Amino acid sequence: MDNMNDELTEKVLKLKKERNAVILAHNYQLGEVQDIADFVGDSLELSQKAAKTDAEVIVFCGVHFMAETASILYPDKVVLLPDIHAGCPMADMITAARLKERKRELPTSTVVCYINSPAEVKAESDVCCTSANAVKVIESLDNEEVLFVPDQYLGHYISTKTDKRITFWPGYCPTHARIQPQYITGLRQEYPQARVVVHPECRPEVTALADEVLSTGGMCQYAKREDVNQMIVGTEIGIIHRLRKENPGKKFIPASEQAVCPRMKLITLESVLWSLQEMSPQVRVPEEIRLKAKAAVDTMLKVV
Ligand code: 13P
Ligand code: SF4
Secondary structure, X not given: OOHHHHHHHHHHHHHHHHOOEEXXXXXXXXXXXXXXXXXXXXXXHHXXXXXXXXXXXXXXXXXXXXXHHHHHHOOOOEEEOOOOOOOOOOHHHOXXXXXXXXXXXXOXXXXXXXXXXXXXXXXXXOEEEOOOOHHHHHHOOOOOEEEEEOEHHHHHHHHOOOOOEEEEOOEOOOOHHHOOHHHHHHHHHHOOOOEEEEOOOOOHHHHOOOOXXXXXXHHHHHHOOOOOOEEEEEOOOOHHHHHHHHXXXXXXXXXXXXXXXXXXXXXXXXXXXXXXXXOOOEOOOOHHHHHHHHHHHHHHHHHO
């Protein structure tokens, strides 16, 4: 680490203590941000951490829906998102108004919403899920008919694992959509010993080629297995930092160097420091929406 980062890190850690704050970071965050976090994880792990922390302030280094989820669970805590422009483009592919319309067309379906969605959409849903628990959540439902929003590719992946009849929403992740099946086949030839592990947000043609389809947290656990020495990683490339740090000596090959989520990268050491100094930007969900959204998140947390 250079002197500049050392200095910033020192300031962040000092202020974090003074503010009684905890820093949570998603696996896609810049390495410099992951390295100062109290906890690094996937969406499910981060929401579980948020639900348990004693800190008064949560600095959420991730994207907007993740900070919102923390605020939905704990409205009395101050939730900081160090850059307010860090939104998830997939979450922006659905609105509560459009979901309400769709629900009128499909009145007998249970609405399952991926956690990558705005609080208003969660409020209109019966239950949430993350990439780590999606199949389990859908299998836990009594209803055979499901409207799954907003990720059509995750929805498609779930449909290969369950007999439920799933109607998809046409959303997708632009970052994962960049990973093409020919990248996987090319890398398999180059690294015949490597396991191919991809995120369920990838295109069906890509998940069909993988040895394992896992959440980012699942990928981190899988990488630690003794029989895994080389891994072709089909997800956002920020995770490579953590994989290499936790598994020195093992080889991690990104499926595509272009799989970068630009919004995740808006958060830097500087923006973390500024947000702790200013106690801003804060993410808060209006109470009426929060209570309804919380019911969907709580139902999910009871399943896992
Ligand atoms: P995970 O829950 O697997 O970390 O995924 C979150 C996400 O935004 C993937 O693009
Ligand atoms: Fe959203 Fe995709 Fe970025 Fe994840 S990687 S936060 S789904 S845009």
